[in-house]
Amino acid sequence: MIDKIKTLINCVLLITLFTSCNNGILKDSEIKEAKAIIVKSGDKNLYASLCIYYYEKEEYELTLPYSLVMAYKYNDRDAYYNIYRTMIQINNGGKFNYKAIKKLDKKSKEFALQNLTKSADLGSISAKNDLEKYHLEGTLKN
Numbered sequence: 001m002i003d004k005i006k007t008l009i010n011c012v013l014l015i016t017l018f019t020s021c022n023n024g025i026l027k028d029s030e031i032k033e034a035k036a037i038i039v040k041s042g043d044k045n046l047y048a049s050l051c052i053y054y055y056e057k058e059e060y061e062l063t064l065p066y067s068l069v070m071a072y073k074y075n076d077r078d079a080y081y082n083i084y085r086t087m088i089q090i091n092n093g094g095k096f097n098y099k100a101i102k103k104l105d106k107k108s109k110e111f112a113l114q115n116l117t118k119s120a121d122l123g124s125i126s127a128k129n130d131l132e133k134y135h136l137e138g139t140l141k142n
Contacts, residue, residue: 026053038066042074051082060089071115077122080115084127087112098130101139113140 026034026049038047047070054062064086070079085096087108092100101109113134119127134140 026050035066039069042070042076044070044074044076044078047076047079058094060086060094071118075122077119077124077127080119080122081124081127084112084116084119084130087115098133099139101134 031050031053034046034050037043038050047066050066051063054060063082067079067082067086070076071083087104088098088100089096091103091108101112104112116127116130120131
């Protein structure tokens with residue numbers, strides 16, 4: 001049930017993102033400028049659009065530098081969560097499954113979990129849900 005609610009929330013967020021900032025769709029010619037604006041100003045809508053752009057192209061790993069900037073420079077909860085997700089995807093053939101965190105080496109797992117925890121601390125429901133699953137399953141114990 002929680003997964004269905006989480007999926008519904010993610011769909012609503014994506015629809016919201018698509019309807020804002022040029023309808024949420026960046027063109028190839030806009031990417032360079034979008035990256036510069038994200039780094040300089042921390043524009044959340046533009047960052048979300050950049051993430052959508054790269055996810056649609058199945059180049060999710062290219063979001064990582066901008067997620068790091070948004071998280072560590074602008075304290076963005078969604079960026080912290082994206083770092084966590086991307087770390088798992090990189091080590092799981094491009095697919096996100098919270099259980100795949102077991103595939104990460106110790107340092108990568110710690111880094112992913114630090115970002116997940118920070119996202120949860122900043123109020124991300126998705127992060128809180130994943131942390132709860134890890135606690136219930138005992139995944140966080142080493």
